[in-house]
Amino acid sequence: MSENQAGPTLEPTLSEWLKAREETARHLATGAPRTVDETWVQRLADLLATERSWQDQYTELIALGSPDGNFPSSNR
Template identity: 70%
Template sequence: MASPAGGPALEQTLSEWLKARAETHRHLDGAVTPVDAGWAQRLADLLATEQSWQVQYTELVALGTPEHRFPSSNR
């Protein structure tokens, strides 16, 4: 579903991403060392998804710039 301005709708993706982060925080709050391998895999998958989502979001934001490229970071 597109946004009113004709761009992509990110609400559902953002909602799921925030939900996954909240679940991770809850798990870490009650985790004991060592963390089980299954949970560690789910965290790795979440982090990879988060990185992918950030890249996609950055590319979408860049569509509004003159060269359709997001400026590189100074950090």
Template identity: 70%
Template sequence: MSEEQGGPVLDSTLAEWFTAREETTRHLQSATPPVDTAWVQRLADLLATERSWQDQYTELIAVGRRDGRFPPSNR
């Protein structure tokens, strides 16, 4: 969705998110315990950001529904 349509612009945020997830995957595939502290902090930051995005998306989707609630999963 573009700014002209009145929605959030997510392209750069999504690109950073995908990059961080790819880095995490690479690190997990090559890491041996113990995992370094800096990487653990980056993962914690990524997870906190991901949770924040989930909360924001839930709110955005609920705005478009008559009952103002996030729809139930079909899975």
């Protein structure tokens, strides 16, 4: 197994995250009345869960390259 194949991969999660964001942007751009649409609400919930997952995975990957193995805390 090569070094590039070891560990977690972000591509599947990133692809789904970007797709969900595009779907949300298209939905908001339609100018349709902002009624509660259960399908859209579910997609938004999925987007937010995917985004949290993606951020966690990305943070873990970045931390692998740091001297102490930890991602620095935010200054914000």
